[in-house]
Amino acid sequence: MVKYAIRRLLWSIPVLFMVALFTFVLVRQIPGGPFDFAGDKSLPASVVANIEAKYHLNDPLPKQFADYMIDLLQGDLGPSFRYRGRTVNDIIGESLPVSFQLGLMALGLALLIGIPAGIIAALKQNTVYDYTATGVAILGVSLNSIVLAPLLIWIFAVNLRVLPAARWGAQPPFFLGILPPINAVFFQHAVLPVIALGLVSSAGIARLTRASLLQVIREDYIRTARAKGLKERAVVMRHALKNSLIPVVTIIGPLFAAVLTGTFVIEQIFGIPGMGRHFIQSVGNRDYPIVMGTTLVYGVAIVVANLGVDLAYAFLDPRIRLE
Amino acid sequence: MAAATDTPSALDLAAARRERSPWGDAWNQLIKNRLAIASLVYIIVLTLMSIFANSVAPFKYDRTILSDTATCSYLPIPFICPGGTVAPSGTKYMFGADELGRDILSRTIYGGQVSLAVGLVGAFVSMVLGMVYGLIAGYGSQRLDNIMMRLVDFLYAMPILIFIILLQVFFKAKARQLGNVQNFEFPHWFVYGILAAALVCIIGGILAGKYYGLGVSAFLIGLGVFALILAGMLIALTLAIGGSPWASLIAIDNAMGGMFFLFIALGFLNWLGMARLTRGQVLSFKKKEFIEAAHMVGSSDTRIIFRHLLPNVLGPCIVAETLAIPGYIALEAFLSFIGLGINPPRPSWGNMISTGYPHLRSNAHILVLPAVALTLTILAFNFLGDGLRDAFDPRLRE
Numbered sequence: 001m002v003k004y005a006i007r008r009l010l011w012s013i014p015v016l017f018m019v020a021l022f023t024f025v026l027v028r029q030i031p032g033g034p035f036d037f038a039g040d041k042s043l044p045a046s047v048v049a050n051i052e053a054k055y056h057l058n059d060p061l062p063k064q065f066a067d068y069m070i071d072l073l074q075g076d077l078g079p080s081f082r083y084r085g086r087t088v089n090d091i092i093g094e095s096l097p098v099s100f101q102l103g104l105m106a107l108g109l110a111l112l113i114g115i116p117a118g119i120i121a122a123l124k125q126n127t128v129y130d131y132t133a134t135g136v137a138i139l140g141v142s143l144n145s146i147v148l149a150p151l152l153i154w155i156f157a158v159n160l161r162v163l164p165a166a167r168w169g170a171q172p173p174f175f176l177g178i179l180p181p182i183n184a185v186f187f188q189h190a191v192l193p194v195i196a197l198g199l200v201s202s203a204g205i206a207r208l209t210r211a212s213l214l215q216v217i218r219e220d221y222i223r224t225a226r227a228k229g230l231k232e233r234a235v236v237m238r239h240a241l242k243n244s245l246i247p248v249v250t251i252i253g254p255l256f257a258a259v260l261t262g263t264f265v266i267e268q269i270f271g272i273p274g275m276g277r278h279f280i281q282s283v284g285n286r287d288y289p290i291v292m293g294t295t296l297v298y299g300v301a302i303v304v305a306n307l308g309v310d311l312a313y314a315f316l317d318p319r320i321r322l323e
Numbered sequence: 324m325a326a327a328t329d330t331p332s333a334l335d336l337a338a339a340r341r342e343r344s345p346w347g348d349a350w351n352q353l354i355k356n357r358l359a360i361a362s363l364v365y366i367i368v369l370t371l372m373s374i375f376a377n378s379v380a381p382f383k384y385d386r387t388i389l390s391d392t393a394t395c396s397y398l399p400i401p402f403i404c405p406g407g408t409v410a411p412s413g414t415k416y417m418f419g420a421d422e423l424g425r426d427i428l429s430r431t432i433y434g435g436q437v438s439l440a441v442g443l444v445g446a447f448v449s450m451v452l453g454m455v456y457g458l459i460a461g462y463g464s465q466r467l468d469n470i471m472m473r474l475v476d477f478l479y480a481m482p483i484l485i486f487i488i489l490l491q492v493f494f495k496a497k498a499r500q501l502g503n504v505q506n507f508e509f510p511h512w513f514v515y516g517i518l519a520a521a522l523v524c525i526i527g528g529i530l531a532g533k534y535y536g537l538g539v540s541a542f543l544i545g546l547g548v549f550a551l552i553l554a555g556m557l558i559a560l561t562l563a564i565g566g567s568p569w570a571s572l573i574a575i576d577n578a579m580g581g582m583f584f585l586f587i588a589l590g591f592l593n594w595l596g597m598a599r600l601t602r603g604q605v606l607s608f609k610k611k612e613f614i615e616a617a618h619m620v621g622s623s624d625t626r627i628i629f630r631h632l633l634p635n636v637l638g639p640c641i642v643a644e645t646l647a648i649p650g651y652i653a654l655e656a657f658l659s660f661i662g663l664g665i666n667p668p669r670p671s672w673g674n675m676i677s678t679g680y681p682h683l684r685s686n687a688h689i690l691v692l693p694a695v696a697l698t699l700t701i702l703a704f705n706f707l708g709d710g711l712r713d714a715f716d717p718r719l720r721e
Contacts, residue, residue, distance in 0.1 A: 011480075012480065014477070015477060015480045018477070018481070019481055019482065022486065023485070023489065026486070026489050027489060030489075030492055030493045030496045030497075031493075031496040031497055031499070031500040032496055032500075138702070138705055138706070138709070139702065141649075141701075141705060142649065142698055142699075142701040142702035142705050143698055144653050144656060144657075144697060144698065144701065146656055146657065146660050146673065146676050146677070146697075147676065147694040147697055147698055150676065150680045150683055150690055150694070151694070153683060154683055154687050158683060158684055158687070257482070257484070260482075260484075261484050261657070264657070264661065265660060265661070269680065279485075279488075280488070280661055283492050284492070291489075295482065295485050298482045298485055299481070299482050299485075302480070302481075302482050303480055306480055
């Protein structure tokens with residue numbers, strides 16, 4: 001197990017390196033530079049050249065990359081080109097916790113709704129509960145957050161006027177750098193974006209849980225458990241659920257990536273000052289260091305999520321380890 | 324001879340049995356699934372509407388009448404249009420006009436072109452790429468398999484969506500930089516060439532399937548040949564236009580309203596899953612008795628692949644690809660939403676929602692039709708994919 005974990009961990013180093021290299025090269029190939037415009041006015045070429053020289057943008061690309069990697073290894077993501085006097089570390093330090101809070105709550109909501117709904121649907125197969133759950137679930141997977149978010153805003157913010165339509169209810173600095181304040185303002189602002197982000201995923205989880213549990217329940221060892229006179233509750237809780245949740249664990253990796261993607265849209269629609277918004281703005285601004293920094297954070301997040309899932313999977317299913 | 328009419332001979336039985344191919348079985352199963360069939364009909368109708376959008380849509384997608392800005396539908400849709408905002412001229416628009424006075428119904432119909440094209444082409448590209456890759460990995464030597472699948476693992480771990488966003492920004496900026504190729508239209512020889520190639524591939528595929536004993540594999544070979552011809556035609560077109568490769572590609576992209584680069588970005592992303600699936604399927608079938616038997620009677624590798632492996636692998640792949648289509652459609656909507664998809668004024672459901680949602684407070688009706696169309700289409704592909712999966716899975720049959 002430890003060996004497996006170490007091998008998986010080492011595997012992520014070249015992945016992250018390639019992410020950095022590819023992003024670094026690609027973002028510099030995009031026509032237009034970060035200093036072509038100041039506000040709406042274009043700068044004279046000589047001025048642009050001077051600024052670019054200051055940020056070493058006229059060095060050969062390999063040297064730029066080497067410099068960047070050396071800084072990166074010391075934890076320095078460089079200065080922002082657009083936000084004068086602010087470093088990428090500052091910007092990520094402020095926006096990452098917001099995205100993290102949003103994403104984590106959405107993920108929690110997805111699991112909290114999805115797993116119980118899937119279990120109920122499977123245990124009461126072909127009853128009204130099952131049909132309702134599966135019907136709602138397939139509708140849920142088909143709803144897109146760019147449809148769901150405006151719909152929720154229209155219902156709860158525009159018409160019923162019970163919840164705010166935009167912004168995030170908490171600002172940095174956060175407690176321990178990441179924890180939001182527990183107050184009404186925060187939760188009021190969080191409700192709609194979290195639902196818009198999490199509901200779609202919860203439908204997918206419900207479908208997967210149901211399918212998986214239905215398969216497990218037909219296995220021989222479940223019949224054995226029933227045959228030796230265990231109560232239905234014990235059969236389901238102790239024997240069936242454990243195995244049926246393995247596929248659900250494996251989907252958390254892709255799910256995590258999906259939630260990350262979702263934050264791009266949700267942050268845009270709700271005007272939440274998270275990392276997704278910074279990323280998209282900075283690609284447009286050619287703010288290379290912010291693009292690099294945010295991409296690397298996303299890369300690390302996805303690598304860590306996949307790693308966690310793989311380890312959990314190997315822990316739950318010993319056959320994987322022996323591969 | 325008379326006896327044969329009473330008791331069917333072994334030959335008759337065999338003939339009767341042969342009619343029930345796995346594909347026939349799957350089809351019979353699918354027919355029984357009313358939701359899946361309804362979805363299929365919906366998708367076909369939508370496809371026809373998209374193809375003939377010029378005749379079906381009441382107006383052209385970019386017909387702008389500023390005095391009609393945000394007029395409501397003449398239909399009494401509850402909640403959406405607060406009473407009395409229907410302008411006299413509003414009667415022209417069945418679902419109202421958008422924030423620039425363009426007919427929402429027409430734009431939604433034209434937007435279907437984009438979503439369907441992206442969904443179907445995305446599925447096509449990733450299926451061809453992924454199946455070829457997975458087949459080579461699964462059927463080749465273990466070492467080759469190891470190398471090829473390590474590469475897939477590697478790419479799988481990357482934040483691919485971010486790369487797609489960067490690629491799209493790159494393509495868009497490149498297009499703006501070289502921007503003087505706006506009114507490019509495909510030459511006739513190109514359009515007719517592609518249609519002819521498609522026709523030849525379909526007919527050739529059917530003939531090959533029937534007379535050369537290739538069965539459904541012919542379908543896949545046809546797809547592959549068509550993909551090759553398509554690539555060749557694009558290169559020929561690039562040479563014919565005679566500009567730099569970039570200028571030509573951007574001209575093509577403009578003619579397709581920004582879809583071409585979207586296809587490339589999507590193809591870049593989505594073949595990984597298909598490659599994994601195909602490879603897994605091939606590996607599991609490779610060890611089965613009927614493949615061993617085929618080896619034993621001296622079948623060539625080509626024959627084994629096309630006659631025995633592919634027909635078995637194809638079913639699950641088609642199911643997976645159908646279930647992946649909603650993802651492509653959603654991804655297009657997402658990219659168009661953040662301004663990296665279809666070039667305005669060409670509509671897509673994503674960019675219609677994107678430009679409409681700032682008007683949510685005052686004119687929510689702008690969003691209704693594209694949102695409904697997007698959801699229904701994704702729903703239809705989900706139902707169809709579920710139906711296909713059930714149809715192809717004999718274990719679920721009673």
